[in-house]
Amino acid sequence: MGLRVFNTLGMRKEEFVPLRDGEVRIYVCGPTVYDFIHIGNARAFIFADIVRRYLEYRGFNVILVSNITDVDDKIIRRSQETGLSMQRISEIYSDAYFEDLDALNVRRPNVSPRATQHISEMIEVIQNLIEKGFAYQVDGDVYFDVLKFEDYGKLSGNKLEALEMGARIEVNPKKRNPADFALWKSRKEGEPAWYSPWGWGRPGWHIECSTMAMKYLGETFDIHMGGKDLIFPHHENEIAQAESLTGKPFARYWLHNEWLTVGGQKMSKSLGNIITVRDALKIYSPQVLRFFLISAHYRSPLDFNKESIEQAKINLEKIFNAIERLLSLKERSERGEDEEFLLAQVREAKKRFEEAMDDDFNTPLAIAAIFDMVRAVNTYVNRNGEIEAATKSEVYETIRVLLEDVLGIKIEVGKREKTRSDIINSLVELILEVRQEMRRRKEWEISDKIRERLQMLGFIIEDTPQGTKWRLKET
RNA sequence: GCCGGGGUGGCCGAGUGGUUAGGCGGCGGGCUGCAGACCCGCCGAGAUGGGUUCAAAUCCCAUCCCCGGCUCCA
Structure with a gap:
């Protein structure tokens, strides 16, 4: 029996067969670098990391690409709030992102493409979509015409009519259909902009993933991953863009992880219950955090x-x-x-x-x-x-x-027995040596007292057939 | 309104029509001078009400409750 995976596209478990023998190409939606990543993000990245590691364990050569979104409303807002440039903000938080990944023992992607470094490729894709009739230009904006893409909704199970009815977005009069989404946004005051055939502006969010995934992994690749919140609209739109451009399937398997909740609720800015990876790591070791995050199946909350x-x-x-x-x-x-x-x-x-x-x-x-x-x-x-x-x-x-x-959990033994100070280590050894002598003389009362007092100081003392062992109490 | 996920023993958490999940915890036993670590045994379950079946936690129907997507979000 080979590997079976639950494919969101089709909503069932399927046998996993890579497109190319012995090679698996994976795309994971990476962070928007406007803040530190939180433990919910960590769940998604750790899951992707484990998929990659397991496939490698199974003998596949894995290529993993994960983008960095460095142009986006939230970054612009952050930049305006702080007075720092958008470049500076994304630099700070993408550095922090890599530090956090390293701390969690998540292996870095093979490629971490940045949106701002692929503007010309995106423009090319958009232009192609316009030429093929899948997109239209209004003033300086370009929108994707969802009605032109027959399969729209195949990933999320959303139907266009239902989307329109439930639409909570204020209807943008420029759009032909409320579900149409922006491929290119015309420049607004104080926003970064690039020159394009439609004037100055910046790319929409969804186009970057389609463009960069195809650039680094080809028009069709094996696995596309992310949190389940990305199913709609992000991944749905990625499929629409890529497949209408190439006429070929985009990703073959879509894997989405469930939520990590805090106090039973989704983490959100408004609830103020976001826990960053850095804060969590102040309390728990990376091993414990990782072990905890994989102690439930990835599709369970x-x-x-x-x-x-x-x-x-x-x-x-x-x-x-x-x-x-x-x-x-x-x-x-x-x-x-x-x-x-x-x-x-x-x-x-x-x-x-x-x-x-x-x-x-x-x-x-x-x-x-x-x-x-x-x-x-x-x-x-x-x-x-x-x-x-x-x-x-x-x-x-x-x-x-x-x-x-x-599983990416580093084994921690041996070093647990040592403190950071040689003097303390020697002192403990000395005390234990004395205690050993007491035990030899069956001076149980004093031996037990030494053990008890050391325990109160944070040393765990264990007498075993191989001799007395000690280590620091886990923090 | 439309779509989706779920409700498992004191706790966490899997499998999925019949035969042990696993861990934590509690109780009993073993090993220890004692403690710890560890081993063995036991405890205890599948939201509710119906149905299908020789057999249901597992399938079907209904009901209740929780969470989520439809808007930036892992």
């Missing part, structure tokens, strides 16, 4: 709240603990029955992980498979103090690849 993230933290801790225990085992050269059993269980769980990911990227189920490995490892460690070297490395590598390479 997920609520960002303290309790749920605390649970994610504990769960992840459990995985790291098992890895730490595995790594602390002494190596030997003989392989016994317990090793065979451990390997069998880990291989079996790996298969379940792959099956889960093959089924429309079911990350919660994939995580359950990792917990199967965790239990197998822990059971082994409970019964053995040593492990055959090859078994150890196969088990570790299996977990490492799935956790780090596929």
Whole structure:
């Protein structure tokens, strides 16, 4: 069984077959760089990152393109509010965007095209659309004529008549149909503008994605992704523009992630409940945040709240603990029955992980498979103090690849045991050495008191058959 | 008004017509000098009302509730 994905276009799970053998081309709608990205954006980018990583794990060569919208109403407004130039605003926030992606261990796209650097290509596309009769010019504006594109609505399921009835937009008298959308907007006072056959102006939002996606990925490519809010009108319009231009299908699979809510509600400026990635990272580690964001299926809503993230933290801790225990085992050269059993269980769980990911990227189920490995490892460690070297490395590598390479969660062990100060590290070691001597003399009361006091100071002390271990309490 | 998603055990969260999701939590047991970590067992469920079926959380109908798209939005 190969990979199956839920295609918004058609609203059903389909077998995934890339257009070219061994290669997958993906386009992800990137940010409008007028502010820091928030954790809802992060959910979308992390999901795209995991799709990319899993496809690579499956042996595909993946090309991922994600745009940066650097000309837009919101940037213009921000520029007017702050007095900074539009270029400066988009520079600040696109830098911040990349920093946030890096912090979350989201791999950077292969190409991150900027709208302002593709104005001439967009003009060319618009001109072509006018020539083909899909677009019309009114004063300095150019609009796409939705009636000319038969399939309009095929992605979102919206019908034109219904759109007109429900239209809450004030009707623009220049448009032939209320659902027509701007390809080119004529210049307004104080706005940036480029010269075009229709006079000075700037491109509409939707045209940039169609144009840049086709430029870097070809007229037809494999996967187009984004949050579900983009289905309409953005992606619907992208399809209209691209397909009426080329007469070919635009993207073959459309994947849309559900919302990340905060307190059960969608994040919005008006509710004031937006949590930026930077703020979230002040409280939680990237690993915990990532683990939390993939603990629900991407097409299920997920609520960002303290309790749920605390649970994610504990769960992840459990995985790291098992890895730490595995790594602390002494190596030997003989392989016994317990090793065979451990390997069998880990291989079996790996298969379940792959099956889960093959089924429309079911990350919660994939995580359950990792917990199967965790239990197998822990059971082994409970019964053995040593492990055959090859078994150890196969088990570790299996977990490492799935956790780090596929899910993008860096394994954090070992370094948790150290503080940032060598002096403190040595002091703790010294105290534990003394305590060990007390324990040898069965001075339980004083030993327990030392452990208790250290705990109050934020050190976790654990006596194990392999000796006493310590680490800092997770923040 | 039109379109879509959902309601699962104390909590998070999957599968999907019959056989264990998983994790957290609680309880009991094991291992420990004790604690922790870990292992084992148990606890507990599918909004409501009907229907189909030998069998439904899973299919059908109705009802209630929640969320979203139709406007910038991941």
